[in-house]
Amino acid sequence: MHLKNPIRTKWTVIGLIISLCIPTMAMGKEPAGSSSSTNQIMNLVESSEAMSIPNAHNLLSIPMSVPQEQSLLTGKGHILESNKSQNRFEQNAVQFVSNMEASNYKQALKLSSQALKKSISEQWLEIYWTTLKQQLQPQAGSFIGFGGVEVKESNRVHTNVEVELQFEKATVPFTLRLDKNKKVDDFLLNTSMGPVASDPVYSNRNSFTEKDVVIGKGDFALPGTLSIPKGEGPFPAVVLVQGSGASDKDETAYALKPFRDLAHGLASKGIAVLRYNKRTFEHTVKTTADQNHTVDKETTDDAILATRLLEKEAKIDDVQIYILGHSQGGMMVPQMINQDKRQNIAGAIIMGGPARTIQDVVLDQFEYLLSIGQITPEDYEFFTAQFEMLNDPDFSGENPPEEFQLGQAMFWDSINDIEAAEMAKEQNEPLLIIQGERDYQVVSDIEIPIWKEELSHRDNVEYRLYQKLNHFFTEGEGDISTPFEYLSPANIPEYVINDIAEWVKSKPDKSE
Template sequence: MVLKNPIRKKSLVFGLVISLCIPTIAYGKEPAARSNSAGQIINLVKGTNAASIPIALNLPSSPAFVPKKKGVLAGKGPIAEANIHQDLFLQNAVQFASDMEAGNYGQALKSSSRPLKKSISEQWLEIYWTTLKQQLQPQAGSFIGFGTAAVKESNRVHKNVEVELQFERVMYPFTLRLDRSGKVDDFQLTTYTGLVASDPAYSNPHSFTEKDVVIGKGDFALPGTLSIPKGKGPFPVVVLVQGSGATDKDETAYALKPFRDMAHGLASKGIAVLRYNKRTFEHAAKISADQNHTVDKETTDDALLATRLLEKEKKINDEQIYMLGHSQGGMMVPQMINQDKRQNIAGAIVMGGPARTFQDVGIDQFHYLLSIGQIPQQAAEFYTTQFEMLNDPDFSGENPPDEFLLGQAMFWDSINDIRAAEMAKEQNEPLLIIQGERDYQVVSDIEIPIWKEELSHRNNVEYRLYPKLNHFFTEGEGEMSLPAEYLAPVNIPEYVVHDIAEWVKSKPNKSE
């Protein structure tokens, strides 16, 4: 992807930097304050859960810069589409967006699903919509109106409708998720529409099949895909668990689709793979409004529900279910094993997973990014101060300090004591710990020695280090990677997939 405008490129990379360092930040319960420029501070909410941070840092990730299209409706009323009345889902999504822009938040809430109504209020919707436009205005200009609308994807949980938000300079896709009855169940700003990596050359689609599945049930059911090698089976299976933030089943990160690469590569080598949309992706608004959101809700619980689904699959060997956790997902692998009451997990792959706490790793990230000029001093100081609060043994998610401004304090309280290597000391499930040596987000020279020291007494832990790879396991040059590498549409190298496949195939059934 080529970004000719240097200002736009800088803004995109800056947003990318921050989005890869911190989880989603929740909106609060009071009206948002106004802001003037991208470098100033915005108060998203008032009270103890206020989130006063540089506004460029608060977007889940930096949206794509899309040129203004010809023929876009330049008004703030309903979207003019010839087929809009022919599709209930399209019509309801458009009406919901139009109601928010018109200030009819009560009507928008009335057309929402029961789970969404339980999670948000009219006031929350007003804060969300007002703050969203405020944050986009410095780089996008004033909001003009809506562009086109189209049904983009259907899965077994939601039908997704994309509505274009047209600003003076750019357009942002806005995704609304509707349930089977046509009610709006969730929504989020689509964050990137640039080039993405194609299916890797080592994928052999003729050697496996894929089917849609649903992880869990009820308000937070998740759509997923099970890739199964052709043949009689039963096959060993790997469950893919994402890192921090709101990511889909492919763990799409700008131009990269590492979990799609992993799923198709492993399935081509005779290993089944289950991947699914993360809860913070499929149910973004409901999660953002949940002040009791925790890392177990976000990661652990759904990963274990995935193993229960696999118990029922005839072509899956339920004694060879392996977890593969990337980044935060890798950090949570020992927690998954601890909470695996049904003892479904036969072993796990930790892919770029921290051995230390989330906040200690995060502080190192910001120091590095400041040193190479990727973030301003203000941002580094803000997040360092916030993360350091989590190291206070008296930090409480129920009663956080007034100075704690990252929102969802219960989430941070739930993650701040997770020390993966230490937790894995007394566990027996075999581990494969893999790491890119150019990874600036989880630095191998710091994390791997801790893993090795804590697990030195265990004889069923193996390590693989890759000199050319970054945090998303794609290749690059130089001693340490840069955030801009994630904008290059490339695949995970086949040698990584090969190593994982060989490790899985070398493991006997749990009962042997």
């Protein structure tokens, strides 16, 4: 995509402000015309990586591309005519968006899966589609119609069809996820942009194979990839668990693909790796529509299901299954261990994971971003006031304060008391805690001393600090990183891969 610099800068900075967080919106069952319902859907439209910005603070710009030629438009007027040569997935995707543009929401709903119908209604679709165009209009101009349509990817859960939304000044890709019955099961605006890092040089694709897998089943099944070293095995295995936001299996963050780097790097060194699309990425609408969405639904439950899948793999050593959690995923590692009823998690790597509560960490982020001029004092005051509500012992997800605007209150209620280091005190599974010293999102000088103090009585916890690395474990210059580093394609350095591989291969035993 080609972005005007002011738009790109604004979107990037605000999008990174709360990158540890997942303030998704609970789009409940309010009447379609209510301001609450409208504002909730507006937050979904404005969101990027499932980070919703309150309507009163319309800070997040949707990344967009300027079409080079208006001849890219197809169809007549606003309605895209389906080409007979298109496959059924493309045809149904085209018909779905065409029905919405024609205000035929009843027919659009008929093209939806049973799972999606549990979450949305005709009125919901009307508000969503109207709001989407309204929110894009200030920067993209008036909606013109639809451009190209293409199947972008097929996995074992969804076939993803991209339909171009054509505005006067921009083209915005819109992704529809269709199930095996060719019904629309979910959808989202595609906010990817710019070049991304290529496969790292230490990736030896001749030394491992990859196969598609499915984590879980039912309405929230997740597509994943299992990278397996060549040879007889059995091999130790690592499950990769993303941080906050709507992350794909590579944990793609702007120009970075850290989980791709980890998977290919570790598989090249004889360690199997399982990675998968996060629930908030693969099932965006259904997740945001769940008024009872919690951090366990988003992170913990799926990670444990991933370990169950590995137990059944012939080439995997089922007593050597490890979790690697990054950022919020690292913070949730002790919760995963607590809820692993079969106790098959042999140990874990916590990668840039907070020791404190998430709101305390994010409040520090706001203070830093204000100090370098990346948010305004007004925005700082708004967001700090919002996050400070979570520190109120009387905060209730079922009955949040009227002024609370960070999205699904039940989610925040499920996560705001989690203190990972405190939780890990009574556990026995070996830990490797790794941290970039230039990380501004999870500050090593604050978090590592807490980890060490809380776990000082344990002899099976190791630490690695990396002087040049930021939150996504890519190198940079200066004492502390900035959000803009994530726009530069880079790989996780091989020395990080080596440290993780060495720790896993040492086969640390669970403490008695």
